[in-house]
Amino acid sequence: MxxxxxxxxxxxxxxxxxxxxxxxxxxxxxxxxxxxxxxTGMRDVISWGLYxxxxxxxxxxxxxxxxxxxxxxxxxxxxxxxxAKLGVLTAAVCVLVAGVSILPDLGRPDRLLxxxxxAHWSSPMIWDITIIxxxxxxxxxxxxxxxxxxxxxxxxxxxxxxxxxxxxxAFALHSITAWIFGLQISRPFWNTxxxxxxxxxxxxxxxxxxxxxxxxxxxxxxxLVVRGETWRKxxxxxxxxxxxxxxxxxxxxxxxxxxxxxxxxxxxxTLLPGGGYQLFFWLEWVIGGAIPLLFLILPSLRxxxxxxxASAVLILVGVYAYQVELVVAGMANxxxxxxxxxxxxxxxxxxxxxxxxxxxTPTWVELTILLGLLALIALLVTLGYRYLSIKxxxxxxxxxxxxxxxxxxxxxxxxxxxxx
Amino acid sequence: xxxxxxxxxxxxxxxxCWTCAVSCKSINNEPLGIFWNRVLTxxxxxxxSVSGAPPASQAIDVPHGVFPNLALAYQPTAxxxxxxxxxxxxxxxxATFRREDGVVLVDFERCIGCRYCLAACPYGARAFNWEKExxxxxxxxxxxxxxxxxxxxxxxxxxxxxxxEKCTFCVERIDVGKKxxxxxTCPAGARIFGDLNDPASxxxxxxxxxxxxxxxxDLGTRPSVYYLxxxxxxxxxx
Numbered sequence: 001m002x003x004x005x006x007x008x009x010x011x012x013x014x015x016x017x018x019x020x021x022x023x024x025x026x027x028x029x030x031x032x033x034x035x036x037x038x039x040t041g042m043r044d045v046i047s048w049g050l051y052x053x054x055x056x057x058x059x060x061x062x063x064x065x066x067x068x069x070x071x072x073x074x075x076x077x078x079x080x081x082x083x084a085k086l087g088v089l090t091a092a093v094c095v096l097v098a099g100v101s102i103l104p105d106l107g108r109p110d111r112l113l114x115x116x117x118x119a120h121w122s123s124p125m126i127w128d129i130t131i132i133x134x135x136x137x138x139x140x141x142x143x144x145x146x147x148x149x150x151x152x153x154x155x156x157x158x159x160x161x162x163x164x165x166x167x168x169x170a171f172a173l174h175s176i177t178a179w180i181f182g183l184q185i186s187r188p189f190w191n192t193x194x195x196x197x198x199x200x201x202x203x204x205x206x207x208x209x210x211x212x213x214x215x216x217x218x219x220x221x222x223x224l225v226v227r228g229e230t231w232r233k234x235x236x237x238x239x240x241x242x243x244x245x246x247x248x249x250x251x252x253x254x255x256x257x258x259x260x261x262x263x264x265x266x267x268x269x270t271l272l273p274g275g276g277y278q279l280f281f282w283l284e285w286v287i288g289g290a291i292p293l294l295f296l297i298l299p300s301l302r303x304x305x306x307x308x309x310a311s312a313v314l315i316l317v318g319v320y321a322y323q324v325e326l327v328v329a330g331m332a333n334x335x336x337x338x339x340x341x342x343x344x345x346x347x348x349x350x351x352x353x354x355x356x357x358x359x360x361t362p363t364w365v366e367l368t369i370l371l372g373l374l375a376l377i378a379l380l381v382t383l384g385y386r387y388l389s390i391k392x393x394x395x396x397x398x399x400x401x402x403x404x405x406x407x408x409x410x411x412x413x414x415x416x417x418x419x420x
Numbered sequence: 421x422x423x424x425x426x427x428x429x430x431x432x433x434x435x436x437c438w439t440c441a442v443s444c445k446s447i448n449n450e451p452l453g454i455f456w457n458r459v460l461t462x463x464x465x466x467x468x469s470v471s472g473a474p475p476a477s478q479a480i481d482v483p484h485g486v487f488p489n490l491a492l493a494y495q496p497t498a499x500x501x502x503x504x505x506x507x508x509x510x511x512x513x514x515a516t517f518r519r520e521d522g523v524v525l526v527d528f529e530r531c532i533g534c535r536y537c538l539a540a541c542p543y544g545a546r547a548f549n550w551e552k553e554x555x556x557x558x559x560x561x562x563x564x565x566x567x568x569x570x571x572x573x574x575x576x577x578x579x580x581x582x583x584x585e586k587c588t589f590c591v592e593r594i595d596v597g598k599k600x601x602x603x604x605t606c607p608a609g610a611r612i613f614g615d616l617n618d619p620a621s622x623x624x625x626x627x628x629x630x631x632x633x634x635x636x637x638d639l640g641t642r643p644s645v646y647y648l649x650x651x652x653x654x655x656x657x658x
């Protein structure tokens with residue numbers, strides 16, 4: 001696969017860069033293990049931060065793959081079929097890294113096994129660990145089905161089953177991850193029944209965006225041939241799920257604004273323009289909302305593969321911004337907000353140990369670990385792509401007559417008449 | 421009938437001196453930066469909803485209202501030992517558990533440090549051991565020994581790094597018939613401790629006759645700590 005020397009150098013450089021990021025993250029984690037979680041920006045008011053919000057983000061990313069693969073199978077969507085294997089690979093990788101990203105968040109990772117020895121079933125966290133494990137195993141099984149040598153009829157039957165389980169499993173995964181937050185009466189911004197549907201749709205959105213982004217990169221660096229039909233299906237899926245996602249959030253905002261219940265309003269007012277977290281509002285609604293939505297639905301723009309890829313990036317930024325809002329802004333305002341507030345858990349000479357409203361800024365330790373987790377996703381996808389012959393799976397479906405190929409991927413437009 | 425330990429705090433008697441918070445800190449050897457027990461500058465009105473209301477006051481010890489109609493009340497706040505405790509429900513390993521007598525405790529040997537309990541507690545009553553702690557003075561003070569109940573380590577003078585902790589109702593004291601330290605030391609006699617299951621107990625009498633209210637009662641956590649508001653009808657001394 002990697003024959004051309006310059007491609008090979010690029011490939012090896014990529015692996016080295018990712019490995020360095022990964023090693024740096026490991027180093028940061030060792031530092032954190034020695035120093036304690038005090039090495040992070042989290043304290044007793046905002047007691048979850050970058051790790052948990054990234055965990056939820058990675059869980060969402062894992063959706064796209066399996067949902068894309070399963071819908072191709074279950075609903076017979078032809079345009080998505082070639083993506084099945086790549087999709088399942090990203091699903092397996094993202095859900096694995098989501099699990100890994102919990103480790104640096106634990107105060108006592110040495111007691112990880114307690115989760116299995118003393119599992120307390122009323123805790124949504126235990127439900128989540130269970131479904132994450134099952135989901136990962138399912139994705140690995142599906143990858144094996146797609147790769148192993150076996151009679152085609154047997155493979156097809158196996159894949160039908162896996163796809164049939166995959167869709168409900170993906171729904172369960174995202175709902176349960178949402179319920180970690182949504183069931184908590186202590187945080188008004190979390191405590192909405194919309195949380196699970198919102199997570200499911202934003203998972204489909206961000207997962208599809210990730211698959212699109214990977215596909216676009218492969219098209220650029222590995223001369224992959226992607227059919228126009230495939231891009232159309234992906235951009236359609238992103239447009240629809242983005243619209244539903246924004247509709248859900250809007251519906252939640254309206255409920256809070258119209259009702260005016262102080263505890264709900266207090267949090268939302270920090271998110272809206274003028275509030276302390278407004279940056280994330282703009283990232284969610286404009287950068288990751290309105291702009292990609294226009295790219296994906298305007299007839300004059302929506303056929304441009306470059307813009308579909310750009311939309312995918314913006315969508316990922318928007319969904320990440322939502323995760324920041326959820327965890328950080330969601331925890332900043334405690335229900336009982338009477339002075340002097342809540343003690344922080346650590347002491348810095350000259351500074352108050354109390355906070356009335358929580359403040360959180362991630363430290364270099366958290367940022368380095370986050371970069372490492374992203375590098376781990378990239379590394380595993382790269383290696384999986386290489387060694388699981390994903391490229392063959394992406395190209396083996398021969399294009400039908402009249403279906404124009406978009407080989408260079410960059411800014412070439414597919415003639416509109418053919419694309420629809 | 422088993423006991424149900426509960427506490428009543430008379431906000432009309434509380435003078436906001438922080439003796440409860442400081443004696444709690446001493447007996448439990450709480451490190452710098454951690455207060456299991458805080459005296460909030462609070463809400464004088466018994467009818468006011470506490471949940472998410474705008475702060476009655478922006479700063480500690482500052483009365484609320486406009487001169488000359490000022491009101492000042494204190495709301496000492498620690499773990500509410502809820503009968504339906506969110507922290508207990510979310511703990512993935514049952515490190516947080518509720519004893520039969522209503523005391524909610526943390527097993528320091530089982531906690532994995534996920535901090536789900538900190539996220540779930542509506543009262544901000546929990547603290548986490550973020551790093552190796554500093555103390556002033558720099559040696560353990562207070563009870564000074566490990567305490568186990570049902571074999572589980574629920575108190576240790578220096579808590580391990582990476583676990584959650586909170587008010588224990590001074591479990592090591594109440595198990596030998598003493599009162600929690602905050603009740604013992606309150607110079608205004610604003611705190612009563614006793615068995616809520618016994619209708620004749622001082623706490624039950626105070627709750628029933630003087631209209632004890634629970635913090636964020638609308639959340640349904642059923643706290644074991646009751647507050648007697650400043651402007652209530654009939655006072656503890658009457």
